[in-house]
Amino acid sequence: MSETAERADADPGEYDVVVEDARVVTPTAAFRGSVAVSDGEIAAVESGRIDADGVARVDAAGRVLMPGIVDLHGDDIERHLRPRSNARVEVPMALVAADRANVAAGITTKFHAIAFEEAPEKDRSPELASRIVDAVGSTDSLLADHRIHARCEITDDACVDAVEAVLARGAATLVSVMSHVPGKGQFRDVERFRSYYENDANLSGRDADALIEERTNLSEATLSARVDRVVSAARTAGAVVASHDDETPVEVERLRERGVAISEYPITLDAAERARDLGMTTAMGAPNLVRGGSQWGNLSTSDAIAADAADVLLADYHPPSLLAAPFVDTGEPLPVRVARVTAAPADAVGLTDRGRIEAGARADLVLVDPEPTPVVERAFVAGEPVFRAEAAR
Incomplete structure (x- = not known):
């Protein structure tokens, strides 16, 4: 395995899917490589190809693979x-x-x-x-x-x-x-408060003034x-x-x-x-x-x-x-x-099981084509494929 390789306990024969030839974004690096998923978790992260027989494969073609x-x-x-x-x-x-x-x-x-x-x-x-x-x-x-x-x-x-x-x-x-x-925070200008509630929230001038009085009191x-x-x-x-x-x-x-x-x-x-x-x-x-x-x-x-x-x-x-x-x-x-x-x-918020591509983490993954504007081509939630929208390449 390469210096960027990580493996959990899953045997390569038990992988559910491998996303390969992706620009993998881990907590510390971004590199061309592959990620294997097993039983809802990330089972392996490697630069290069992950060898496994009879497993479903997704060719990322260099797209960015990042955590959900x-x-x-x-x-x-x-x-x-x-x-x-x-x-x-x-x-x-x-x-x-x-x-x-x-x-x-x-x-x-x-x-x-x-x-x-x-x-x-x-x-x-x-x-x-x-x-x-x-x-x-x-x-x-x-x-x-x-x-x-x-x-x-x-x-x-x-x-x-x-x-x-x-x-x-x-x-x-x-x-x-x-x-x-009014007069604080987002509405630290009282007139901004009045303008918002009259123009964006459709209050009458009288109702906006009543709201200003109520909240300032x-x-x-x-x-x-x-x-x-x-x-x-x-x-x-x-x-x-x-x-x-x-x-x-x-x-x-x-x-x-x-x-x-x-x-x-x-x-x-x-x-x-x-x-x-x-x-x-x-x-x-x-x-x-x-x-x-x-x-x-x-x-x-x-x-x-x-x-x-x-x-x-x-x-x-x-x-x-x-x-x-x-x-x-x-x-x-x-x-x-x-x-x-x-x-x-x-x-x-204490959800330390996700948000990172590393072995053992929850397999929430998104494959992104960043150009010309970032779009998601595939998404996995807890290892399940839930979204696919790939343009012709």
């Missing part, structure tokens, strides 16, 4: 639920459509970022969020591994109640606290107490807690003290760097990187990467950007870029 992507925050199911502003489809149909779209984007482990937020203008409510959670837990026909990231709007006590209930029944393994308050003590409730419920359930749109180092420090482990979308570099220094996982948007900046004028993902303050990338609203992100040239080796969408997010 782990998305910790994707709210794209909302677009499948409401493909047009006045058109709603049923939750099961939306979930199946989102499943196929995510696998086509290389995502084999999906955390649906479900908003527990009372916002009829955005078609969000705790009741709808709970229905989505139930659908994810009860649907057996999905290709990817689907999980729940419960996003809790702490400006609404009923939303905190609903998230506590979801955590109590073990339906979410990741939860985040968010507070869409919430005390810091009230919001902090609600964060503590969510963290306590998450700790009991064994779930990981993230924060959303962190703005200042002081805010990050307070959240870390309360038990928050992931800083999602920090909006300033100071906040991102403080989260990193405190040992938190920093998570930025992949669309931000692919588009070349934040649509809100906040911290750019490329700047966070340059400052070593972006551990994980997230799909946010656009799964294809999460596939494209590792192929954006940041001046780093390909394995480092791939890890931000595979091993790093998996490790952040």
Whole structure:
């Protein structure tokens, strides 16, 4: 075996499939080689060809073979639920459509970022969020591994109640606290808050002003107490807690003290760097990187990467950007870029069985043609072939 070879205990005669002549991306290297799968796990990784008789083979023809992507925050199911502003489809149909779209984007482990937020203008409510959670837990026909990231709007006590209930029944393994308050975070300009809710969320000027008054009247003590409730419920359930749109180092420090482990979308570099220094996982948007900046004028993902303050990338609203992100040239080796969408997010939520191509790991694999824009040609979930879409060569 070569110096890049790894083998698990499987006998070559027991391999289920071998992907060969691929550009294999392992945690430490990218090389032309082969990967064998057996019983849902990666059984061998070698440069060159893997010798085995009577095994199914996939000729990668030099395409990139990388681990299946782990998305910790994707709210794209909302677009499948409401493909047009006045058109709603049923939750099961939306979930199946989102499943196929995510696998086509290389995502084999999906955390649906479900908003527990009372916002009829955005078609969000705790009741709808709970229905989505139930659908994810009860649907057996999905290709990817689907999980729940419960996003809790702490400006609404009923939303905190609903998230506590979801955590109590073990339906979410990741939860985040968010507070869409005018003058803070994403909406640190009050006029930006008003503009968003009038133009994007279709509130009247009177209703937008009422919402501004309601949320600005919430005390810091009230919001902090609600964060503590969510963290306590998450700790009991064994779930990981993230924060959303962190703005200042002081805010990050307070959240870390309360038990928050992931800083999602920090909006300033100071906040991102403080989260990193405190040992938190920093998570930025992949669309931000692919588009070349934040649509809100906040911290750019490329700047966070340059400052070593972006551990994980997230799909946010656009799964294809999460596939494209590792192929954006940041001046780093390909394995480092791939890890931000595979091993790093998996490790952040304790899924250490996946996100890496190495012997013994779960065989979540995607074969990617990176040019002219990255597309998935094949995908395997726990060793099962679930997707194939190859163009003529």
